[in-house]
Amino acid sequence: MSIALPSGRLLKDTKYFLENVGIKVKEPDSRELISSLNGYTFYFPRVFDVPVYVENGVDLGICGSDIVLERKNEVYVPVDLPFGKCRMSLIVPKGKKITPEKMEGFKIATKYPEITQDFFLERGVKVKILKLNGAVELAAKVGIADAIVDIVDTGNTLRANDLEEVYKIIDISAVLLVNRITQKTKFDFVNDLITKIRKIK
Secondary structure (H helix, E strand, O other): OEEEOOOOOHHHHHHHHHHHOOOOOOOOOOOOOEEEEOOEEEEOOOHHHHHHHHHOOOOEEEEEHHHHHHHOOOOEEEEEOOOOOEEEEEEEEOOOOOOHHHOOOOEEEEOOHHHHHHHHHHOOOOOEEEEOOOOHHHHHHHOOOOEEEEEEOOOHHHHHOOEEEEEEEEEEOEEEEEOHHHHHHOHHHHHHHHHHHHHHO
16 A cells, blocks of 8 residues: 655645554655555655645655645545644735725636635636745735735734735645545455544544
């Protein structure tokens, strides 16, 4: 059984959670990206790539639901996990509160162009999306964007940069991903794992 695990901040919680459902995770040595233990092979790609690995042959994966929504890969997502909780929000400079419906023609900076585009299309609002790879708060601060769409956890980063949420787009959590073929060929294992996860939740 192969599992793609998120490198970065989600890994610690993922490892702890999997051990609670009977899967002991071995982190790779040094710069290696693969490890094996007790019949499991663990892959450690960048978190944004986890759904790609699962769609293309890795049995299972764990990442944030935001990444699944953004990447739109063909994977089975049977259950949310009880960690990695946060939200994706529409954010503007402090004091410039405005509803999404009044953002026609706005420039929106984000790491999530697909989710952002879908959000505004549903409201019939045309915006220009600036795809950035990090520190989207800076785009609003220096004025190259009118607003941003980003993940919010504590809100400390927003406050430090004089920004505020005007609309929560969606709640986010870690999710279990299952390869579509694995879902059928290893049904009993997958079903048993989902049952164990639901008991912990």
